[in-house]
Amino acid sequence: MTDRYVVFGNPLGHSKSPLIHARFAAETGQDLTYGKAEAPVDGFEPALRRFIAEGGSGCNATAPFKLEAFALADKKTPEAAIAGAANTLRFADGGIEAHNTDGYGLLADVERLLCAPLAGKRVLMLGAGGAARGAVLPFLDAGPDTLVMINRTPARAQAIRDALEAAGRPGLVVGPADTLDRFDVVINATAASLTGDCPALPPRVFDSCALAYDLAYAKGLTPFLARAREAGVPVIADGVGCLWDRPPSPSTGGAASGPRPGT
Numbered sequence: 001m002t003d004r005y006v007v008f009g010n011p012l013g014h015s016k017s018p019l020i021h022a023r024f025a026a027e028t029g030q031d032l033t034y035g036k037a038e039a040p041v042d043g044f045e046p047a048l049r050r051f052i053a054e055g056g057s058g059c060n061a062t063a064p065f066k067l068e069a070f071a072l073a074d075k076k077t078p079e080a081a082i083a084g085a086a087n088t089l090r091f092a093d094g095g096i097e098a099h100n101t102d103g104y105g106l107l108a109d110v111e112r113l114l115c116a117p118l119a120g121k122r123v124l125m126l127g128a129g130g131a132a133r134g135a136v137l138p139f140l141d142a143g144p145d146t147l148v149m150i151n152r153t154p155a156r157a158q159a160i161r162d163a164l165e166a167a168g169r170p171g172l173v174v175g176p177a178d179t180l181d182r183f184d185v186v187i188n189a190t191a192a193s194l195t196g197d198c199p200a201l202p203p204r205v206f207d208s209c210a211l212a213y214d215l216a217y218a219k220g221l222t223p224f225l226a227r228a229r230e231a232g233v234p235v236i237a238d239g240v241g242c243l244w245d246r247p248p249s250p251s252t253g254g255a256a257s258g259p260r261p262g263t
Contacts, residue, residue, distance in 0.1 A: 001031075002031050002032060002033055003030070003031065003032040003033075003057040003058075004032070004033050004035075004051075004054075004055060004056050004057055005021065005032060005033070005034045005035075005056070005057055005058055005059060005060075006034065006035045006036065006037040006051060006056065006059050006060075007034075007035075007036055007037065007059065007060040007061070007062060008037045008038075008039050008044060008047065008048065008059055008060070008061050008062070008065050008069075009036075009037075009038065009039075009061070009062035009063060009064075009065060010038050010039060010040065010041050010063075010064060010065075011038065011194060011195075012036045012037075012038040012062075014194065014216070014217065014218055015036055015062070016217070016240065017034065017036070017060060018034050018035055018036060021034035022034060032057075037051065037059070039065070041064060044061075044065045044068050044069070045068065045072060048069075048072065048089075052091055052096075056091060057091060058088070058089060058090045058091055059088075059089050060087055060088055060089075061086060061087055061088070061089060062087065063129065063130065063131065063191045063194060064129070064130075064191065065130075066085040066086060066087055066102075066129070066130025066131065066133075066134070067084065067085050067129070067130050067133075069085070069086040069087070069089055069098060070083070070084055070085050070086040070098050070100075070130075072089075072096060073086060073089065073095075073096045073097060073098030074095035074096050074097070075095060075096070075097045075098065076097075076098045077097070077098065077099050077100070079099070079100045079101070079103070079104075079134075079137070080098040080099055080100040082137045082163070082164070082167055082169070083100045083102075083103070083130075083133040083134040083136075083137065084133050084160075084163060085100060085102075085129075085130035085131075085133045085134050086098035086099060086100050086130075087099070087100055087101060087102045087130070087134060088100070088101060100134045101134075102130075102131055102134030102135060102242070103134045103135040103136070103137060103138035103139065104138050105242035106134075106135050106138070106187075106213075106215065106239070106242050107135070107138040107139060107142055108242075109213075109237070109239075109241035109242050110185065110187075110211065110213055111142070112241075113211060113213070113235060113237050113241070114185070114210070114211055114235075117142060117143070118139065118142040118143065118144045118185065119142060119143035119144065120143070120144070120145050121144045121145060121184040121185055122144065122145050122146045122148075122182060122183050122184050122185075123139060123144045123146065123147045123148070123183065123184065123185045123186075123187065124148050124149075124150070124183040124185070124186045124187065124205065125139070125147065125148070125149045125150075125187045125189055126150060126151075126186070126187065126188045126189060126190050126199050126201075127149075127151055127188065127189035127190035127191075127199070128149060128151035128153070128156040128157040128159075128160055128189075129156075129189065129190070129191065131189045131215050132149065132151075132160070132189035133160055135187070135189060136149065136160060136164065136172060137164070137169065140164070140169060140171045140172065146173060147171060147172055147173065148173045148174075148175055148183075149161070149172055149173070149174055149175065150174070150175030150176065150202070151175075152199075152200065154174065154175070157174045157175070158174050160172065161173075161174050175202075176202070182207055182208035182209075183205065183208065183209055184208070184209065184210050184211070185209070185210065185211045185212075185213065186205060186206065186209050186211070186212050186213070186228070186233075187213050187214075187215070188212075188213065188214040188215060188216070188222075188224040189215050191216070192223070192224070193214055193216035193218065193222035193223060193224055194216055196223060197223060198222075198223035198224050198226075198227055199224060201227065206227075206228055206231035206232070206233050209228070209231075209233045210233070210234060210235060211233070211234075211235045211236070211237070212224070212225060212228035212233045212235075212236045212237075213236070213237050213238075213239070214236075214237075214238050214239060215238075215239040215242070216238065216239055217238035217239045217240040218238065221236070221238075222238060225237075225238060
């Protein structure tokens with residue numbers, strides 16, 4: 001029997017997930033289909049329940065549904081519980097199991113682009129939504145000198161810091177970004193690029209920056225990456241590398257890109 005999977009999100013025009021999973025299924029001999037499910041922003045739960053009732057085997061969740069996907073789960077892995085967000089839902093034993101693999105995929109891609117661990121680096125993360133929540137614990141595990149998070153609504157970033165401290169994982173600094181003289185790595189974990197916008201950037205945010213990374217991906221440069229290139233950041237990359245199983249080539253003056261299968 002063919003297994004059925006989808007990715008839920010809104011918008012989904014940019015998503016490469018169906019292409020990636022079709023190639024993955026072909027290479028591994030799995031009988032599955034994988035489609036897009038662009039649910040209304042306020043209609044994720046009924047769309048998810050309907051997919052399960054129709055025999056869905058599991059799904060991915062992308063913006064803006066990662067927090068809601070976590071909340072709807074009956075069982076949560078430790079990574080998802082710390083993040084408070086889920087990008088993968090498994091349907092088993094009549095329930096929903098939440099997983100979060102975002103942070104580890106992002107960390108692996110960033111470190112391969114840098115060709116060096118994040119240990120000792122000064123890192124700025126823009127945004128405090130589901131993507132940022134999934135990334136912050138693996139980033140702290142990597143041992144940066146400082147990890148700063150800023151968000152348009154500071155209370156959301158503070159909630160992430162409080163959750164980490166309650167779990168015995170201190171270390172996240174909540175902005176303003178001028179708490180540091182420079183950043184080695186700047187990560188855009190906001191959803192701004194999905195609508196063709198650039199997030200609000202602190203003054204001189206790219207001074208001394210070695211890598212600017214946007215979790216979103218597009219055919220060309222996202223507005224955030226275009227701004228970084230204009231500022232002279234030597235390496236810029238979009239989030240497509242999080243989906244790959246081998247590292248892309250670092251880019252000087254352009255987004256790292258190139259096809260590779262992922263999960």
